[in-house]
Amino acid sequence: MTRTAGKLSHVVSDAPRVMVVDGSRLVRRLIGDVLAGELGNATVVGCASIAEARQALDAGAVDLVTTSLALPDGDGNELARAVREAAGQAxxxxxxxxGDAQSHLEARRFSEDVTDYFDKALGHAALAAFIRGYVQPEPIPDARVLYVEDSRVVALATKRMLERQQLQVLHFAGVEEALDYLQQRRDAGDGDLGADLLLTDVYLKGELDGHDLLDRVRGHFGYGKRRLPVLVMTGDANPENQALLLRAGANDLVLKPIEERLLATKVLFQLRLSRLPAHA
Known part of the structure; x- marks a missing residue:
């Protein structure tokens, strides 16, 4: 997940140059094949270390970078910093x-230079969907987002962002109303949860907040991360508070202030992931 939402404005070019950094030649080839398949005429630059990546950056700017956490001469955070410091690099x-992305996310060990993360355990099809969300985002017109936000100004702006992605937005101002809606859909007995994704703020007016909503969805309703993905919006930069949300069952966090492209990428990815066969 990202801590740099306001800065993510780069658009991948028609002939992108993408860099894959991993100590394993096999992994570089596998990820490179996915990138080449998604980006068509992309030039994939494989690097086994931070030193090789620096040389590649000296040879020209890149449009997208993937990196493993453990590298022969450092880690993914150091690689991300090298990209940010490269001269002439957008x-x-x-x-x-x-494969350790989730544990690093929960422990808040990613630096601000890392834009996002992907867990290898989700499989190659999910990786393809994830990359597509960054470089060739496609709408999912029939998807419904259950959105809980008590600020009218924030709700209106965020709702417009989501609707521009052709998503159907069901907005509720409070947790109680959202839970009533989910219960009504369960009582209908037709297997329709009433939403394909839940987006909620953490701090909400009323007796219940975003923590409580997450707890009820995962506990009382028993909806897992694939059945009903939950994205939590928070302006809290405290690493432990963020980790608690992830451990409680949030699929990912969206940090405020919200950047539209990043929000769309995260929402569309979770929706695509929920529709993929398990271990695809």
């Missing part, structure tokens, strides 16, 4: 691809 997505 601010581009730097995505950590690792």
């Amino acid at each position: 601010y581009v997505p730097v995505i950590v691809v690792s």
